[in-house]
Amino acid sequence: METFQTIILLLDATFRVATPLVLAALAGMFSERAGVVDIGLEGKMLGAAFSAAAVAAVSGSAWIGLGAGILASIALSLLHAYACVTHKGNQVVSGMAINIVVAGLTPTLGYAWFSMGGQTPHLGGDARFKPITLPFAEAAHDIPIIGYIYSELISNHNIIVYLAAASVPICAWIMYKTRFGLRVRAVGENPHAVDTAGISVDWLRYKALIMTGFLCGIAGTYLSTAHGAGFIRDMTAGKGYLALAALIFGKWRPVPTLFACLLFAFTDAVQARLQGVELPIVGVIPVQFIQALPYILTVLLLAGFVGKANPPKSIGVPYIKEK
Amino acid sequence: MMKKIALGLLATAALTVSGLAVADDFKPAIVFDMGGKSDKSFNEAAFNGAEKFKKDAGIDYLEWEVTKVSEREQATERMARKGANIVVAVGFAQAAAVEKAAKAHPDTKFTIIDMVVDLPNVQSVVFREEQGSFLVGMAAAMASKTGKVGFIGGMDIPLIRKFALGYKEGVLYANPKAEVIENMTGTTPAAWNDPTKGSELAKSQFDRGADVVFAAAGGTGLGVLQSAADEKMLAIGVDSNQDHLHPGTMLTSMLKRVDVAVYNAMMSAKDGTWQPGIQVLGLAEDGVGFSVDEWNKGVLTEDMITTMNKAKADIISGKIKVTNYMDK
Numbered sequence: 001m002e003t004f005q006t007i008i009l010l011l012d013a014t015f016r017v018a019t020p021l022v023l024a025a026l027a028g029m030f031s032e033r034a035g036v037v038d039i040g041l042e043g044k045m046l047g048a049a050f051s052a053a054a055v056a057a058v059s060g061s062a063w064i065g066l067g068a069g070i071l072a073s074i075a076l077s078l079l080h081a082y083a084c085v086t087h088k089g090n091q092v093v094s095g096m097a098i099n100i101v102v103a104g105l106t107p108t109l110g111y112a113w114f115s116m117g118g119q120t121p122h123l124g125g126d127a128r129f130k131p132i133t134l135p136f137a138e139a140a141h142d143i144p145i146i147g148y149i150y151s152e153l154i155s156n157h158n159i160i161v162y163l164a165a166a167s168v169p170i171c172a173w174i175m176y177k178t179r180f181g182l183r184v185r186a187v188g189e190n191p192h193a194v195d196t197a198g199i200s201v202d203w204l205r206y207k208a209l210i211m212t213g214f215l216c217g218i219a220g221t222y223l224s225t226a227h228g229a230g231f232i233r234d235m236t237a238g239k240g241y242l243a244l245a246a247l248i249f250g251k252w253r254p255v256p257t258l259f260a261c262l263l264f265a266f267t268d269a270v271q272a273r274l275q276g277v278e279l280p281i282v283g284v285i286p287v288q289f290i291q292a293l294p295y296i297l298t299v300l301l302l303a304g305f306v307g308k309a310n311p312p313k314s315i316g317v318p319y320i321k322e323k
Numbered sequence: 324m325m326k327k328i329a330l331g332l333l334a335t336a337a338l339t340v341s342g343l344a345v346a347d348d349f350k351p352a353i354v355f356d357m358g359g360k361s362d363k364s365f366n367e368a369a370f371n372g373a374e375k376f377k378k379d380a381g382i383d384y385l386e387w388e389v390t391k392v393s394e395r396e397q398a399t400e401r402m403a404r405k406g407a408n409i410v411v412a413v414g415f416a417q418a419a420a421v422e423k424a425a426k427a428h429p430d431t432k433f434t435i436i437d438m439v440v441d442l443p444n445v446q447s448v449v450f451r452e453e454q455g456s457f458l459v460g461m462a463a464a465m466a467s468k469t470g471k472v473g474f475i476g477g478m479d480i481p482l483i484r485k486f487a488l489g490y491k492e493g494v495l496y497a498n499p500k501a502e503v504i505e506n507m508t509g510t511t512p513a514a515w516n517d518p519t520k521g522s523e524l525a526k527s528q529f530d531r532g533a534d535v536v537f538a539a540a541g542g543t544g545l546g547v548l549q550s551a552a553d554e555k556m557l558a559i560g561v562d563s564n565q566d567h568l569h570p571g572t573m574l575t576s577m578l579k580r581v582d583v584a585v586y587n588a589m590m591s592a593k594d595g596t597w598q599p600g601i602q603v604l605g606l607a608e609d610g611v612g613f614s615v616d617e618w619n620k621g622v623l624t625e626d627m628i629t630t631m632n633k634a635k636a637d638i639i640s641g642k643i644k645v646t647n648y649m650d651k
Contacts (some may be wrong), residue, residue: 006530009527009530013523013526013527013530016523016526017519017523107359116361118359118361119359122568223519227519227522228519228522228546228549229549230545232516232518232542233390233516234513234516235516235517235518235519237513237516237517237519237520238513268523269523269527272506272520272523272527273527273530273531275505275506287479287507287510288479288510291509291510
């Protein structure tokens with residue numbers, strides 16, 4: 001029973017850690033599938049985290065914060081689009097520039113507005129997304145196994161965790177079942193064909209990047225107003241890059257990407273629980289080794305199990321119309 | 324002719340004297356470490372000390388918040404070159420930078436906090452963290468209902484191990500059967516500034532049965548305290564008094580009077596009483612301690628305070644020996 005509980009609590013932590021990764025990776029999927037490299041996920045998330053926390057702190061509402069987070073992230077996305085789609089700039093450079101600008105701008109603005117050394121005020125009450133107890137969760141807690149899974153694992157997350165869970169099938173549906181999705185995939189593989197069909201490549205890429213901004217905005221908002229309680233400088237701590245790795249790992253497909261994110265989050269959760277625990281046979285494992293575990297696993301999996309990753313064919317190539 | 328020279332000399336002397344007397348060119352500087360001056364913890368304590376100096380002495384100070392590892396050397400060097408009379412470097416990680424700058428600017432005074440740099444123009448202030456941690460460890464053990472308490476450190480370095488060891492000894496002193504769950508956030512300086520990781524670590528400890536957690540992790544600790552407030556568990560703050568962050572779930576804070584150290588360094592440099600060498604601040608010097616205030620009233624009960632104060636006296640008198648991790 002105790003092992004069972006440990007596993008459930010581990011999975012519970014996995015969900016919490018995976019949420020921003022899943023949202024950001026799906027965000028990256030739209031952009032990259034449309035042929036635009038987006039290493040600016042990190043910066044967009046950070047920008048969204050800051051705006052969400054700042055607006056939530058002033059307005060006292062987490063929902064208005066979410067709106068602000070999404071808007072900020074879309075604005076950054078449009079900036080990326082303006083540089084790389086309209087002006088055919090280098091996509092990696094533009095993405096990196098966004099990361100650096102946001103990393104510097106957020107604490108500067110935070111300092112100017114709140115004079116708290118680049119942080120936003122501590123959020124409480126309605127300014128933060130609170131865990132939601134699903135119906136019957138309390139009552140079901142005592143039912144063995146199923147009830148416990150329901151009340152501990154499924155219930156009691158904040159709304160964004162459920163949103164992230166829902167976003168996987170929704171994004172898969174958009175990507176594979178709608179006209180927009182088909183065109184996004186086509187424009188990433190062969191923009192000339194799309195252009196020949198009389199569809200604007202630029203506008204399509206703009207739309208894909210707006211989707212990216214939207215999802216990234218939710219991911220960033222989660223960090224500062226749901227999982228955390230306020231913005232702290234560089235609080236994304238590399239999650240945007242991790243999401244990008246998960247996207248490549250998942251071969252730019254929604255469901256494998258989800259599993260990649262869950263795997264990263266799971267190793268992170270295990271890592272938190274393995275520290276200082278006496279394991280059978282090996283004894284206590286050094287902290288440093290445990291902390292390296294997620295990365296070792298990533299390298300091993302990427303090297304051995306994923307096979308050949310096939311990126312969208314025209315990714316990273318600005319589309320220039322032949323005159 | 325002679326008269327003229329004498330007059331000139333007099334004038335020069337007068338100028339020199341007045342220059343000394345006014346001393347308005349006294350310029351102190353402070354370099355905060357990663358985490359930033361508003362981490363509500365270690366750096367903020369240093370910031371409060373500098374602010375107090377500014378208020379009392381009416382002299383503004385130069386400051387630099389280090390945000391990248393590579394900036395440290397640049398920061399101390401720049402401060403010295405800008406003509407600061409004293410540069411206060413906050414944090415163990417600045418030792419190499421201070422050493423370099425102190426050698427290059429032998430006339431500038433340097434004070435480093437949390438580390439020892441053995442140079443004729445450097446003052447090193449170190450704290451007996453293990454003593455303060457011992458006391459809050461006792462509080463944790465006394466407040467715990469499950470007999471399990473947690474410790475979350477920032478970056479895995481000897482200084483944080485020092486906190487952890489003192490804490491553990493305090494826990495076991497108050498309750499020999501208690502269990503301490505220990506976590507470190509990471510092995511890079513980013514571990515000082517990852518509140519979401521802190522909150523995950525705290526949750527994992529609560530899942531394993533801990534009901535009191537002590538965070539010695541800078542900005543990461545804020546996530547730990549938040550998590551304790553969310554889950555209605557008890558938390559212990561560090562360095563600054565953090566009790567006001569979550570009244571009701573804050574058991575106490577392990578105070579490390581970095582503010583006093585910074586204030587004294589600047590003030591003594593201004594008065595000319597500044598001395599190089601090593602200063603060790605422990606319970607006896609009131610360099611470390613625990614917070615009792617309106618926010619943790621009732622959470623930290625009178626009984627606990629009495630027991631802790633008794634242990635404090637015993638530590639000062641040497642009756643209780645707290646192991647210093649650095650001496651091991």
